[in-house]
Amino acid sequence: MLRLWPSFFALGLVVAALSCGSGTPKPTGGAGGGGAAGHPSGGGGAAGTAEQGGRGGGAAGHGDGGVGGAAGLGGRGGGTGGVTTVTSWTQLPCIAALLSQCPLQGSCQKRALDGGTDFRACYPSGITVTSMTTSQCNTATTDGVVVYEVRGSDGSVCFSEQRTILATRGCELYHDVFRDADGNIVAQVNDSSRLACTRTGEVCQGTGEFASEECTPTAPAEDCSSGTCP
Numbered sequence: 001m002l003r004l005w006p007s008f009f010a011l012g013l014v015v016a017a018l019s020c021g022s023g024t025p026k027p028t029g030g031a032g033g034g035g036a037a038g039h040p041s042g043g044g045g046a047a048g049t050a051e052q053g054g055r056g057g058g059a060a061g062h063g064d065g066g067v068g069g070a071a072g073l074g075g076r077g078g079g080t081g082g083v084t085t086v087t088s089w090t091q092l093p094c095i096a097a098l099l100s101q102c103p104l105q106g107s108c109q110k111r112a113l114d115g116g117t118d119f120r121a122c123y124p125s126g127i128t129v130t131s132m133t134t135s136q137c138n139t140a141t142t143d144g145v146v147v148y149e150v151r152g153s154d155g156s157v158c159f160s161e162q163r164t165i166l167a168t169r170g171c172e173l174y175h176d177v178f179r180d181a182d183g184n185i186v187a188q189v190n191d192s193s194r195l196a197c198t199r200t201g202e203v204c205q206g207t208g209e210f211a212s213e214e215c216t217p218t219a220p221a222e223d224c225s226s227g228t229c230p
Contacts, residue, residue, distance in 0.1 A: 082201070082202060082203070083202075083203050083205045084202045084203065084204060084205060085205045085206070085207060086204060086205070086206070086207075086214060086215070087206075087207055087214055088214060089195055089204055089214065089215045089216065089217050092187065092195060092197060092202065092204045092215075093197060093200070093202060094178075094186050094187045094197035094198070094199065094200065094202070095178065095186075095187055095195075095197075095217075097186075098158065098159040098178060098180065098186060101152070101158045101159070102127045102150050102151070102152050102158035102159070103125070103127070104123060104127065104129070104150070104220055104221070105123065105125070106123050106124040106125065107124065107225075108121050108122060108123045108124075108221055108223075108224035108225075109121065109122055109224055109225055109226070109227030109228060109229050110122070110129075110221055110224040110225070110226065110227065110229055111226065111227065111228060111229045112226075113130075113131075117133050118130070118131040118132060118133055119131050119221070120229050121220070121221035121224045121229055122228075122229035122230065125153060126152070126153025127150065127151065127152060127153060127158075128150075128151050128229070129148055129149070129150050129151075129220040129221040130148070130149050130151075131146055131147070131148050131149075131219070131221075132146065132147045132148075132149065133145070133146045134146070134147065137165040137166075137167055137171035138167055138171075139167055139170055139171050140167070141167065142167055143164050143165060143166055143167050144163075144164070144165035144167075144171065144174075145162065145163070145164050145165070146162070146163045146165075146219075147160055147161070147162045147163075148160060148161045148162075148163070148219055148220045148221075150220055156181070157181045158181060159178060159179060159180055159181060159186070160178070160179045161176055161177070161178050161179075161217065161219070161220060162176065162177045162178075162179070163175070163176050163219065164176075164177075175188070175189040175193075176188065176189060176195070176217045177189075178217075185198050186198055186199070194215065195215050195216075195217060
């Protein structure tokens with residue numbers, strides 16, 4: 001019996017130690033989810049829309065006792081950009097949408113205004129085109145600017161085309177900007193001298209290797225014959 005006493009004593013110490021450690025453990029701090037700054041756990045940033053590309057999520061939050069996750073990543077834009085191959089610049093989707101409101105179709109006539117600088121053209125449907133020259137191109141100093149305003153049969157504005165004739169290019173090259181009835185830019189020549197839709201980023205591409213002429217806008221009513229137009 002005396003020899004067994006040390007063994008029972010040691011076993012008692014082990015049982016006591018296990019009993020003390022069997023309580024509910026305190027959190028050691030797991031990784032919190034990414035999210036808005038200051039929120040205890042914070043969720044990840046919302047993905048962007050298909051059209052615009054989302055913003056990144058907020059700064060990482062701090063979980064209870066742990067470090068918060070990284071901020072959410074922004075969504076990637078989708079459904080925009082790219083090259084659209086056409087046989088005419090009028091087939092570029094954003095331009096086609098403008099022309100669908102006021103089709104420039106049929107045999108048209110135009111008459112000169114202001115001594116021949118500008119004109120007014122009439123189509124059988126009642127659609128009219130009026131040119132307004134605000135400045136003449138001067139190779140030394142000034143770009144030429146002409147605005148072509150297209151109106152429906154009810155007299156309301158459908159769209160406009162602004163042509164800037166570049167003085168720095170010897171008044172031989174020009175850039176066009178198309179605007180809707182509210183004055184918003186719908187299409188324009190981009191930095192690569194190619195016609196592109198502003199909202200979607202679609203770029204006009206001709207069918208041939210050097211078919212840039214297919215994507216070069218012409219002035220409205222350019223082919224109208226001289227005649228009467230109220």
